[in-house]
Amino acid sequence: MLGVLIDPDHAADGDLLERTVQHACMAKADLILVGGSLLTTDGFDACVRRVKELSDRPVVLFPGSPAQLSGYADALLFLSVISGRNPELLIGHHVTSAPTVKALGLEAIPTGYLLVDGGRMTTAHYVSQTSPIPHDKPGIAAATALAGELLGLKAIYLDTGSGAPRTVAPDMVKAVRDAVDLPIIVGGGVRNSEQAQALCAAGADMLVVGTAFEEDPERVFALREAVTLARR
Ligand code: 1GP
Numbered sequence: 001m002l003g004v005l006i007d008p009d010h011a012a013d014g015d016l017l018e019r020t021v022q023h024a025c026m027a028k029a030d031l032i033l034v035g036g037s038l039l040t041t042d043g044f045d046a047c048v049r050r051v052k053e054l055s056d057r058p059v060v061l062f063p064g065s066p067a068q069l070s071g072y073a074d075a076l077l078f079l080s081v082i083s084g085r086n087p088e089l090l091i092g093h094h095v096t097s098a099p100t101v102k103a104l105g106l107e108a109i110p111t112g113y114l115l116v117d118g119g120r121m122t123t124a125h126y127v128s129q130t131s132p133i134p135h136d137k138p139g140i141a142a143a144t145a146l147a148g149e150l151l152g153l154k155a156i157y158l159d160t161g162s163g164a165p166r167t168v169a170p171d172m173v174k175a176v177r178d179a180v181d182l183p184i185i186v187g188g189g190v191r192n193s194e195q196a197q198a199l200c201a202a203g204a205d206m207l208v209v210g211t212a213f214e215e216d217p218e219r220v221f222a223l224r225e226a227v228t229l230a231r232r
Helices: 014-026 044-054 087-104 123-128 138-150 170-179 193-202 211-215 219-231
Strands: 002-006 031-034 059-061 075-081 107-115 155-159 184-187 206-209
Touching (some): 002 014, 002 184, 002 219, 014 044, 014 211, 014 219, 044 059, 107 123, 138 155, 138 170, 155 170, 170 184, 193 219, 206 219
Parallel strands (some): 002 031, 031 059, 107 155, 155 184
């Protein structure tokens, strides 16, 4: 699957938001995700509503904080940053947001989020105040994902963070694929078809791409094709 990530801060430019969502729909992206590690503009709810209005794709929240909830979405990645040891991101934010999630009627998908070193410090790294898993330590990622599966999580998200110079290494995706039966989402730094095919071949079930489509929404067509080819 291919997920198109909309960062509400970057989408404050309404034209870019419209073009990105329209291209995602034309390319038949499987999901549109909305969220970001840090929100510096208001209007999160309005952004999700606008995406939903423009889109015929399912809209799923990928929240960086409990402030990023909206009843206009179809579902929510209920994220636990299991690569880190920050209690707020393991249980604190969940407690804060659980009543709102329930009241909004959002489908919550319990997701183990693994932050992986992608060559430089990203916003996700800085804001989460957690150490990423070293890029060349697939065994740590596999053990962490397995712990998540044993704890009852329903998906694993391997991420080098938005705009990272490097993607997660295919070797690491493969190690996680061998360790768990859960759907594996991979994001951070995916820019071209070769990377997409390598990650899918290693066992990724969904790729999430944001920055490359902000730079040029038309790139969604090539990545859609790469993901579709990898599925065959
Ligand atoms: C970030 O996985 C997403 O959490 C997407 O990253 O913006 O680098 O595509 P990019």
